[in-house]
Amino acid sequence: MFLFSKDEDSPRLKQLRALSLFSTLSPRELKTADNLLHERSYLQGEVIFDQGEEGQALYIIETGKVLICRQGQQAEG
Incomplete structure (x- = not known):
């Protein structure tokens, strides 16, 4: 019996499976990880977290760019 076979082909699960971090998980483990994820959008220039x-x-960037810099370091581009 296959658990979660209906959801196994969902676009989000396919995206997760393509990431090396999740590539070796079983279908059940992948579904568990997926259930722990929360999608969030950020505005340009918004600080996600501070040093x-x-x-x-754990942040997975689906689209866009993130600038990571250290305190006192000048942001470029």
């Missing part, structure tokens, strides 16, 4: 903050999330 030194304790990690609270």
